[in-house]
Every structure is written in C-alpha cells, then in structure tokens.
Amino acid sequence: MEKSSRLELYLQAFSPGYNVAQLKVPVVLIHGTADERTPISQAESLVEALENKKHSHKTLFIDNEYHGFVDEGNRLKAFRAIIEFLNEHIGS
Numbered sequence: 001m002e003k004s005s006r007l008e009l010y011l012q013a014f015s016p017g018y019n020v021a022q023l024k025v026p027v028v029l030i031h032g033t034a035d036e037r038t039p040i041s042q043a044e045s046l047v048e049a050l051e052n053k054k055h056s057h058k059t060l061f062i063d064n065e066y067h068g069f070v071d072e073g074n075r076l077k078a079f080r081a082i083i084e085f086l087n088e089h090i091g092s
Contacts, residue, residue: 029046034064060077
C-alpha cells in the first residue's frame with residue numbers, strides 16, 4: 001500500500017465525518033467562520049455527514065470568529081448554545 005493511501009486511511013479512522021454512523025449521542029458543533037487552524041469546510045463536511053445520516057445535531061457558525069473564540073460576545077453565544085443543547089438533551 002502506498003504511503004499516501006496509508007496516511008489517508010489513518011486520518012479517516014479519526015475523522016468525525018467518516019465515523020458518523022458510530023455516533024450514539026447528539027452532537028453540538030460550534031465553529032468560527034474565520035478559523036484558519038480548522039477550516040470551515042471541515043465543519044461543513046461534518047454537518048453534511050450528520051444530515052445524510054439523519055443524526056441529531058445542533059450547529060452554530062459564528063461569523064468573523066477564530067479558533068478559540070477570541071471575542072467575548074462570541075464566547076457568550078457559544079456558551080449559551082452549549083447550555084441550551086445540554087438542557088435539551090440531558091435536562092437542567
């Protein structure tokens with residue numbers, strides 16, 4: 001097997017998008033649109049995979065935010081989304 005093929009198989013083994021069928025719980029995905037460390041396309045691919053499998057999920061894309069949520073207002077949006085998600089799925 002070629003080195004590039006082995007690397008791709010290795011990466012797929014840890015990729016959420018390739019392993020959606022194994023998920024047993026709902027997913028919350030919060031991503032900044034300006035994230036350069038993890039491109040928005042990766043989050044969009046995961047959302048597409050979740051939707052294709054009809055897996056329960058909540059998605060929040062925050063405009064002009066980076067990896068780690070620098071803006072305090074955006075952190076509050078993310079925290080509120082997480083609390084709402086947890087209340088919906090495990091109760092308050």
